[in-house]
Amino acid sequence: MDVALSLHKSAALYEQAKTLMPGGSTRATLFRKPHPFYVSHGEGAFIHDVDGNRYLDLANNFMSLIHGHAHPRIVEAVSAQLARGTCYSMSTEAEIAMSAALQARAPSFERICFANTGTEAVLFALKAARAHTGRPLVAKVEGCYHGLSDFAEVSVAPEPEAWGDTAPASVPYSIGAPQAVLDNVVVLPFNDLEKALAILEEVSDRLACVLVDPVPSRAGLAPAGTGYLQGLREFCTKSGAVLIFDQVMSFRLAHGGVEEYFGVTPDLSCLGKIIGGGFPIGALAGRSDVMEVFNPQSGRPKVFFGGTFAANPISMNAGLVALDLYGPQEVSLINMLGDRLRDEMNDWLRASGIEACVTGAGSLFKFHLGRSEVHDYRSAWVNAAQRKITADFVDALAMRGFHIIPSGLGCLSTAVTADDIDAMIAASKDVLQSICSR
Ligand SMILES: Cc1ncc(COP(=O)(O)O)c(C=O)c1O
Structure with a gap:
């Protein structure tokens, strides 16, 4: 039986939006034909559009709203912070509390830095791995999405004719990706340890890191086999490459994230989405000796970490409550x-x-x-x-x-x-x- 909703207001808003933004939207992911739905408000598990339709929200702003919309305790914490100011060029206690809350969840989270998005968390992870090892190459898994930075985008969505016969090819995503980026990214098959190790062994003395999402949304959302992750762990320990788990989406799987869920310990973890309680966030957490590349105590660090809104107290306070409730x-x-x-x-x-x-x-x-x-x-x-x-x-x-x-x-x-x-x-x-x- 066909069901139809009235979406007249959304359709009219989209006509205006098209005159203002490329294709009518800032987020390409929100586009749907013939037009996106425009939201009026959310409450708990539901969102309401401007035409008065109600939906059970099983997208939760791309997996970031672990408690649904407008949870009263998050609203209360953020409202209290709003009245005290939204961000300052000085540190806050909320940043310390949030770091401690994360550190308590996973043994590998020895040190933590905050950014505003998961994209940035991955970008800083790759920089840290290069600076720590002094090596240039990044290994990532075919079809895994890690945000929008140049290196992370390689082979996110290759078409079959570009896959490559033996080893997966390094395939650009955005038009204009420099060849130098492609040359410095080695692409691994997911869930095939033997093939992945054969590729890694070839480049092991030039490899800075292995970046993997244990439950990659764009590579099928099939969980990694524990043997696959364990094999990558052993390779990294042997070769000195940094093992990075992108947990931006999958941290939610266990109280201690994918480290607890799969029983395999990474060197660095990229976090984001749910840890912000509905506000912009990214975080990099991991082994203190690797994270030391960001330490500014003795002058310019090996890698400069920062950002105007990084660790802003709104995201920190919202995140603290969200973690407490989870x-x-x-x-x-x-x-x-x-x-x-x-x-x-x-x-x-x-x-x-x-x-x-x-x-x-x-x-x-x-x-x-x-x-x-x-x-x-x-x-x-x-x-x-x-x-x-x-x-x-x-x-x-x-x-x-x-x-x-x-x-x-x-x-x-x-x-x-x-x-x-x-x-x-x-x-x-x-x-x-x-x-x-x-
Ligand atoms: C696994 C993974 N890594 C990184 C990102 C990028 O996070 P953000 O959209 O906050 O930049 C995403 C976003 O969907 C993601 O799913």
Whole structure:
């Protein structure tokens, strides 16, 4: 059954937006055809658009709102800080409290620096690894997204004809990426330790770091095998390269982040999203000897860390409350609801013979239409026609009041209930059935 919402105000706003911003939006990720939805407000697990429609929010501003919208304790903490000023060119106690809260969660977080985005956290991690090792090369995994800096963008979304035969090729993402960047990035396959190690061994004396997201959203959102991460750990220990876990999205998986979840210890971790309590944030945390490259005590540090709004007290205070509200119980509750969504959907998809699957871990999930098994970027890859089917699925869910990201990605916040998840499962089945019978 087709369902349609009224979206007249959003459509009109988009007409105006197109005259002001390229394509009408600052964030390319928010674009959807024929136009983005414009939000009026959010409350708990729900957002409301300007046309008066309400959606269960399973996108949570790209996985950053771990407690949904406008949690009263975060509103209270931020309001109190607002009245005292938003940022100063002096340090604050909130920065210390926030560092201590993070340090208490994971043994590898020996030292911490704050930035404003996950992009910056990754950028500083790569600089730190180069400065610490004195080596130029960065190894990253095919299809993994690590923000928008030049090196991190390599091979984020290569088309099959560019994949390379033996080792994955270094493929530019933005047009204009300099060859020097591509030459300094080695690309690894995900979840294939033998092939990854063969590539790494070739460059080990010039390698500064191995950067990996253990549950990469754009490489299928299939969790890494523990053996894969452990193998990378052993290689880095042996070769002296820095092992960097990008936990910007996946820190939510356990109270102590992916280090606890997978039982493998990185040298550096990039953090962001949920640790800001809904405000801009990025952080780099890790081994104190590596983080020492940022130490300004004896004059100019090896790598300069800073930023006008880095460690601003609004993000620090909001983040502190968000972390406080996200204890082991809350983590396991939303992880269980995530299991329920994935397991019920996958059982049903197998039984109905529909070629699709739902990957993910904990409270993260991703629908793959046209693929029944996904374990890396290549097995998740679908062509434009198949991507359009996913977009249709996401649109049809929105028409039923469920908001996920156009690529089929979503997450749970602590504001959702088991009933919300059951409603999402029912709506997903309904939509998939009607799409597959077209
Ligand atoms: C794994 C990962 N790393 C880095 C980033 C970049 O973070 P930000 O958007 O805050 O720059 C993202 C954002 O989606 C991400 O998912």
